[in-house]
Amino acid sequence: MKGPGLIESLGWTASYLIAQILALAAFVAVFVFVVFGSWPANTQEIVDLCLEIDLDRSFVPLGVTNLLCLFVLAPLVRLRLGRGAREYLMVRRPEATPLILVVGSILPLAIVSEQLYRWSMELWKVLSERFPAVGPFANGNAVELMVQFARAESFPILIVAVALGPAIGEELIFRGLIGNGLVSRWGRATGMVITSLLFAAAHGFPPHALATIPIGLYLHHVYLATGSYWMAVIVHFLNNLLVITLARYGAVEALPASPALLCCSAGYVLMTALLLGREGHPAPVTVAGPMLLTGSAGAATLHLRTRLIAVAAVLTFTSAFVWTAMAGV
Structure with a gap:
């Protein structure tokens, strides 16, 4: 269909x-x-x-x-959609x-x-x-x-x-x-x-x-x-x-809004999208401390480089948000 x-x-x-x-x-x-x-x-x-x-x-x-x-x-x-509506819409438990x-x-x-x-x-x-x-x-x-x-x-x-x-x-x-x-x-x-x-x-x-x-x-x-x-x-x-x-x-x-916060926010969203996987196949996710990390297709965990990028995205966004809020920008 x-x-x-x-x-x-x-x-x-x-x-x-x-x-x-x-x-x-x-x-x-x-x-x-x-x-x-x-x-x-x-x-x-x-x-x-x-x-x-x-x-x-x-x-x-x-x-x-x-x-x-x-x-x-x-x-x-x-x-x-007919009888195949649920399958077509992908009505599945998240x-x-x-x-x-x-x-x-x-x-x-x-x-x-x-x-x-x-x-x-x-x-x-x-x-x-x-x-x-x-x-x-x-x-x-x-x-x-x-x-x-x-x-x-x-x-x-x-x-x-x-x-x-x-x-x-x-x-x-x-x-x-x-x-x-x-x-x-x-x-x-x-x-x-x-x-x-x-x-x-x-x-x-x-x-x-x-x-x-x-x-x-x-x-x-x-x-x-x-x-x-x-x-x-x-x-x-x-x-x-x-x-x-x-x-x-x-x-x-x-x-709050500032050039730094906007860049960090966009980076955070893009990183999340990347970690979710591609072509309709969600990548497996593991928890490391307070951080959520996802692995590449066919792997149990992320490669170290991707882990570091994910950690950097969260830390930079959090730092930019706190700085912008405190500075009243």
């Missing part, structure tokens, strides 16, 4: 966005029916109700949309040692992504000043909305609706369905890039979309290297969880 090609993948990306709109429309319809007891005579009553309760600024539609979207997409994916390895890369990955978002926002502001027509697109900035919601809503609800729901749904569509299809047709590198671009496009607001590209590439590599859909879901969930936690306590803006 090759899965979707490029044209079908574009259709699934659009379907992901349409499913969110349909889920939101269904929620509003049920909400209005409960309030009025029947469908209002005109749309103005619906608009007045939504404005009165600030529904357009409420977290509930966003959270409900993410969750309801799963009930729309999951059956469609199952129908598309192994403990690679999981611990990738969990350590969540913070470095977030630092790289956040800095890319900051640079993109600066560029966006310049473009908005020169081309005012692009200004309204900022209304779709899900990052700013999420920061607002994270400080006002119940944290357990945020975890389910913003961290867990999108992690399951987006991995199902982009890494599982689209990603496998494009990789089988275009090869590993090209398939990963195209899938990550579609994943970014689904996030709408250009600066946000650009910042998700490295996350998409990393998630796709984790998925293929470990051969586990749930591994990608866990990493995606933890990344979302870290972001909403930082946002809830106003720490996103305070996330």
